[in-house]
Amino acid sequence: MLLNDGYVYREQLGHRRGLNALAHLADRYRHSSESEWRARFERGEVQLDGVIVGGLEPLRAGQWLCWHRPPWEEPDTPRTFELVHEDAELLAVVKPPGLPTLPAGGYLQNTLLSLVQARWPEAVPMHRLGRATSGLVLFTRTPAAASHVASSWREGLVHKRYRALSLGLAAHGDYDIRAPIGLVPHPRLGEVHGASERGRASHSTARVLERRAEHTLFEVDIHTGRPEQIRIHLAFIGHPLVGDPLFAAGGLPRADNPGLPGDGGYLLHAESLALPHPRSGVRLRLHAPPPVALRC
Structure with a gap:
């Protein structure tokens, strides 16, 4: 188990007629009960526009509501990945099943993003795989590469x-x-x-x-x-x-x-990925052999 550093969840409010801070959080984020949200207010973990609040404060559009979640123990995950491509613009890695791509669902630091950025701090993921899904994940290393790959995705070239x-x-x-x-x-x-x-x-x-x-x-x-x-x-x-x-x-x-x-x-594997390289324009073809259970 990994004890992480905690996290601040920030939300800028839209129009929430008649709701106070407690009612809003309990209604919108149903992974926790109203009593659990009330306890977080009592511990001083919730702020509205930078001020600790008790939960009964009425909300206005444009305010910032923040939950300062204390450090928590994350479930164990695989802590390895395989590098299949590296150049000045792109990285491609093979994610094992059981490792989240991005922070979500109780995972903050036990993620592929955290592992990759420990080696390449500039890396930005261009897509994600579900935690149970294995296979190829593409990262870009420069803003220009990210813009080019995003454009290729929109144009159906990936x-x-x-x-x-x-x-x-x-x-x-x-x-x-x-x-x-x-x-x-x-x-x-x-x-x-x-x-x-x-x-x-x-x-x-x-x-x-x-x-x-x-x-x-x-x-x-x-x-x-x-x-x-x-x-x-x-x-x-x-x-x-x-x-x-x-x-x-x-x-x-x-x-x-x-x-x-x-x-x-379940068994799901991202086996191949092809796209125009953001610098050369030459089509890059990447492959991650499937696990044994998904082979013919």
Whole structure:
């Protein structure tokens, strides 16, 4: 377990008619109960515009609300990664499963970002993988490279391919999946991303690599970058990932005690990444061999 340095969560308020500071935090951040938020106020951990408050203060648009979270012990994670590419503009590393890419969900320093920046302080991640997902993560080392890569992403010039092991035997060899992805109800978090007609346009293509006794090994290309896109899209076509604690067939949270987005147990690997190099323009092709369970 790692005892981190604590963190300050800052939020600039929009219009919150009739809510005080305690009610706002308890309503918006439901990972904690109202009594837990009240205890944080009593310990002097919450400030409004730089002043410690008790929780009953009315809120106004434009104010800054800050929770000074004390240091906490983070769960253990892998503390290694593999470097597959390094030059003056780019870094590409292979993230192991179980290591968060960025701070979130109780992790602050036990992250890939922290490990990479310990060696390359200037490195900026250009995307993220879920904690349970393994594979390629791309970092840029200069603002110009970051701008160029972001532009390439917007223009559809970055190609990402994954491998995933799903429940059931696929009836077809190829799938073109365009289910929109947006917020849907979740009993513990209020909302999570899932398949939603009111969501944002999303596009994946999946190809069967191998059919096993009760499972299908897919190769998946994603053409948009929505949260949990592969997990949602494969579940949408009736093939949720083996061991996925959150998504069921149809691309919505499981009806029976759904897990959280960060929960692991499934096999998903970012296998390849191709993009124009920000300096030379030559197409850079990166590859991370899949784990044994995802090989044909």
